[in-house]
Amino acid sequence: MNEENLKRVQNIVEAALLSAGRPLSIDQLRELFEEHERPARQVMEHVLMLLDEACIGRGFELRKVASGYRFQVRQEYATWVGRLFEEKPQRYSRALLETLALIAYRQPITRGEIEDIRGVTVSSNIIRTLQEREWVRIVGHKDVPGRPAMYATTRQFLDYFNLASLEQLPPLAEIRDLEEIGREIEQDIQAEIEFEPTAAAPEDNGESAPAPSQDKGSGDSSDSNTTLH
Template sequence: MNLNDPVELAKLLEALLLAHNQPLTIERIVALFEEDEKLTTNQIKAALTALAESCQGRAYELKEVASGYRLQVHSSFSPWVSRLWEEKPQRYSRALLETLALVAYRQPVTRGEIEDIRGVAVNSQIIKTLQERDWIRVVGYKDVPGKPAMLATTKAFLDYFNLKSLEELPTLSSIKPVQEELPVLVDELTMALEQQPALTEPVIKQEQEKSFKELLDEWDDLEEGVKTDFSDLIVVKPEIPE
């Protein structure tokens, strides 16, 4: 095999992505080659471009998400492919989906701030479930009395909703539209999650991850401003007894 040929290399990358059940980064792909097969990042990118072009008109596509590149069934086939899985997807409560939406759009956000927007207390089990699902994580602690934990979304959240980065999220102009549009968002999320089959590990990963843009395309009052840099957060280290 001529690894210097982008078309030949694209076939090899297709095999690697088909064999792996998780996205692969360019760095991870480069590391798979021996010293005498040494490839550059640009060669891998050129091969990925060739692979994406070869997928045009096929039932699957090359998709870049937060964790890297993956091959997945095209979303247009999702209604039929989902019938292969008899197990119903997990149901999530309206309160959990509201909490997830607020973390996604107001991050980093504290539990108290979520409660202020929703107008009701957030059950601890909701936060625990979202953390176990690896959709949210603690990114720091707010510099106010009590040092409340600040929550933000994870790479797994971006992967699940077919997003490369937070910049791809539609953004909101203020807290008020969030309160007004929250019921619409939750209805859209609920419908999408109910249509998704149970998690599996097919050779070509089924596209059960709906685009977050598709779920929120009816939202109004959008503007730029999603926070993606958490370097200004204050992290409180636990005190070690002497």
């Protein structure tokens, strides 16, 4: 592909990423082109590398997450950009963060198993909030009496927290006090402003509880994510 055509492909990909409002995979970007002019996968990867380099020194960056690539405001400028929007980032309770952490690290996991670890009942509002945010979903039912639902994280969870895979989660040994993690998550949410604001989640009814256990979970998830060991 000559330089002129390469620049044309780069401009088309840039325009698509600016317009999409969601991450786009390499295959989705290739589908923008007619079959006779469709760039090879290697060419598209090179174009994305050029776009990444073009963002150096600018207020936004090209970021790869689980669902593909997207442009987003750099974290160091999120404070100023955030002033454009009246809606403030959702504040999440310690109980919700603990529940989300347990699902992320021990998936697939049932609600009863979460309650056994935390020592308190998991509010239905917490599970509903996580599902409405599309951060967790039911991936099956455990083969025990009552066949309780098993929960796992989603690609949207990875996308929201700027992760390409579950392997990028910090090791459990590095997990600190969940209230501190909560403050950091709120900062990350503010930093993850793209070219349109993200809708806030409903309020959850959270309660305080001990930090999550470091025991490993068992079972396979039918989601694209894999269980951490």
